[in-house]
Amino acid sequence: MKKHVVVLTGAGMSVESGIKTFRDANGLWEGHDVMEVATPEGFRANPELVLDFYNQRRRQLFEVNPNKAHLDLAALENEFKVSIITQNVDDLHERAGSSNVIHLHGELLKVRSTHDALDIQKWTSDLVLGDTCKKGHQLRPHIVWFGEEVPMMQPAINICETAHILMIIGTSMQVYPAAGLMHYVPNNTPIYFIDPKPAIESKHNLTVIDKPATTGVKEAIQKIITTVG
Template sequence: MTNIVILTGAGISAESGLGTFRDEGGLWAQHRIEDVATPEGFARNPQLVHDFYNARRAQAAEAQPNAAHAALADLENQLDGDVLIVTQNVDDLHEKAGSRNVVHMHGALNKALCAVCDHRWDAPLLMAPEDACPRCNAPSTRPDVVWFGEIPYAMEDIAEALSKADVFVSIGTSGEVYPAANFVAEADHFGAHTIELNLEPSAGASRFSECRFGPASETVPTWVTEELKR
């Protein structure tokens, strides 16, 4: 039995047409992070924030999984062991590909959150500041997305998984966003073999036992094939 924990970032979804933070001309390039990805930005201009996430939600709804997502679903289905995907992405491409054991540490575009009572529900394609919470009826609906300055979800569960991992793999991440950037150190501390699969070396590439570079649609299926042959 092998326990594998996989961290995925924006790089794994880029080949499905979903932009990363640094894409020129992309959604992020048209807005300051402070305006659309912080609680303060939402308080200043909730309509702008909803418009931004409505656009991202529509884009994600049309996107399809690529070969990297499909390979990770195959790994979960075929491995003699446990596979946990911890994703920083707010799209649902892992689920579309067939992965079942997925933790969205930064929330999900297809979920809505009440800022008053913390109730969560499936988000409509279009959300607006005046939308009422279905539980408390307060007009306090926001995307169920973890913004800068907020605590990521399921951190205790993730820490426990890292402590039991035989293999930790980071795919398509910049290595600059904490606490995810420190997962490699946590996994290494508990004896896991650590692997980076990325288009180019991340900020933390030197912390991994093994690094492979190239498009996720190529590196991930190759690694999965090797892992399933062990």
């Protein structure tokens, strides 16, 4: 039976592909206050602004490709059972070939009905006012906004509870509830934390690799294969 590697990824996973991390040092997302473009209240107040914001993000997605780290994780499935839990809303893990990906914060290439959160459909073009579900309700980005529940949280917890190895890539683990996932892996599970500016230090079962994803993931995989086989 293959060992189960669980991977948590954040914005730092995709930044080397050219995906912007949205939020800058001032807490603004592409020049917008987060409350304007990433909350239900912001959508109600100015839906056109919010739709345009995500249309721009969606367009950018077609201009980038998976990087070496995405490809290395996909290839890891040849040796291990791999589950990826990502905070990212891009599809770069899937395009790299990873077969088991959970998106905690939604997906740019999907939209859903404002009337029924379970009415979800794929979407690759711009989304505008007047685009409706089959029942006539406006469609919105399939994104988990601040203040909304994270519907994929429980499945992610269930996966973490079965981890033999945990990799954390490109995330500060500061955004909850996602940040709490590392506490659900079994005690003494080997953890590899990959980030160019880590906020934590290595200790008994935690190995910190202070490198960007494209080089840090390769190093972590080499360590895993050496120690686990």
